[in-house]
Amino acid sequence: MIAALALLTACGLPRSGPSKKEIYSGAVEHGGNAAIIYVNEHVTRTANFSPSYGFSQSFRNSSAIGADEIRPGDVLGLSIWENVDDGLLTSLGTSSTQLQEIQVDSGGYIFVPYAGRIQASGNTPDELRQIITEKLSDQTPDPQVTVARVAGDGATVSVMGKVVSQGVFPIERPTRTLSAMLAKAGGVAIEPEISVITVKRGSETGKVWLTDLYSSPTNDIALRPGDIILVEEDQRSFTALGALGGQTRVPLGNEMISAVEAIAMVGGLSSNLADPTGVFIMRDEPPSVASKVLGKQVNGTQRIAYVLDLTRPNGLFLARDFLIRDEDTVYVTEAPYVQWQKTIGAITGGLNSANTVSNLTDGNN
Template sequence: MTLLSACALPRSGPSKNEIYSGAVEKGGNAHVIYVNDHVTRTANFAPSYGFSSSFQRAGQVGADEIRPGDVLGLSIWENVDDGLLTSLGNSSTNLQEIQVDSGGYIFVPYAGRIMAAGNTPEQLRNIITDRLSAQTPDPQVTVARVAGDGATVSVMGKVNGQGVFPIERPTRSLSAMLARAGGVSVEPEVAVVTVKRGNEMGKVWLTDLYAGQNDIALRPGDIILVEEDQRSFTALGALGGQTRVPLGNEMINAVEAIAMVGGLNSNLADPTGVFVLRDEPEAVASRVLGKQVYGTQRMAYVLDLTRPNGLFLARDFLIRDGDSVYVTEAPYVRWQKVLQAITGSAASADSLATIGN
């Protein structure tokens, strides 16, 4: 009875043999794979962030180009005492806050409906001048953009100043617009910047962006989202700590992952039973197994740190987002628990007998 109850003794998780019993070869649904040089070469890949070629090819927005939604200010001088738009005694008139409609047009008295979108202020000035020249001698026109609501981007998330910002000459690139929004409010090393443009989306590490990589030109309507990276792995079993560990923006190997939670528990851990559990994509699993498999595969990678090159293999094996690093207890620990349970039960019985007497 005591030996049977010992099987239910407290422990940090399954034993090596219990994990092996779930292998595909034994009717289970997980591939149990010892890590070697072939495995480290085929299983190691780090999903990288970056923008597609369509993002990178997009040219900078012309800061002077008029767009639907812009608000313009016009000033018109006429070379007569009593002109079309000027009152008696005045030589000029100001038409302020003329908004470019959704079709890109504006209306100017005596010049009619004019396509403003797509033109620079200088080009629009020439168009209006030509229209008015037929009705008043030698008109002089100035065009200025009062607001740039038509060429804007939205910046949100972990920034110090969320909002809708116009694309202006100093803020035509992603890094410049983030600076315009006050910079990020999280540590730069864990900040991820996502840009949504129509049906496309791309993301980049902030540190890569400021290093000069992927600093794309912005387009009207872009949505910029800054988030703190959520990638992590879970540490379980006979380790110095059992917790969820953020990965940050670095590539972490198995040795570093173990060290990040305090290393192996020297009183409990079996260094031959370090497991990395993950759901492996079809393409990677096929390369690791050396045969074609279909669909995502459950993989249990085994790292035996006692082998001559065990630590080197662990150092070369990369940890990915969603991995579980599990370390089994040494067989000695299990026997020790059984013995403690047996001797503890005997001591309790003796105590009860003493009390009875």
């Protein structure tokens, strides 16, 4: 009997993953590359570093651009009135000339007949009107000029991803902020609770939850020409494995999820298999957090397996306070008796099968 048990144990019975003893054998002190840390109140406070989304000060300090400021790429419309019957620009019998769809070139200039090449960018339509009027005054008496900014193509942002209407949109007076531009694009096309907004500006990138965008005015940043706005579904998740009610990848959303909640989300501990003293949260810790947890200065990312013993008096409280992070693995080991039970079952099942075959053989004889 003992020989059969040893043989089955050596061969390896089906199980949901490594045992608690096997995980401990991979600890740093045994030549492995993972630190095994029992969770206590100090560890909970130290390890509950939760990276958050948000915009840097450079994003938040950017002032709204002047909606009327002319930029390269803008399209202008000019109307010029002259107080003479046969003016510079007007034909006989007419008093005004319409110059429509004059595009500001890449250098910021436009060309107006008899006024020459004029720098339009950096001026408002009214300032440009005064410049053109002064240029023409030397050649025609008391000219009257109006300037209209027909389109804002020179100050645009790109809106992409999970929005109702993707496209390139001009920054105009009603759409100078992030929330207003999202509304211009029809709003997000996914659940607001899982929507993440990314803004890329040159080499800098910032992210914010859609819900935080509307709850905090400081996140509603002013847009700048060339900004790229991307709306996507949050991809943060943790993986649940071992003696649990389910083994799966679970989205985090924008909630703060504790170890207890993470276990509950996959059906809780398996009452027939789980070892409540062997709840592991495995993660790669940044050096700033790992140094505090380990009590010594370390360089580079560290692999840490946090151990929760739910049978301790404060075990459930610690699990309730320990926060789960993106890419965590929540693993629950099987109780030691489970393997023993499987071994006994395999032996007695094998013996019963052998007796059945023997009985069948005897009956045939």
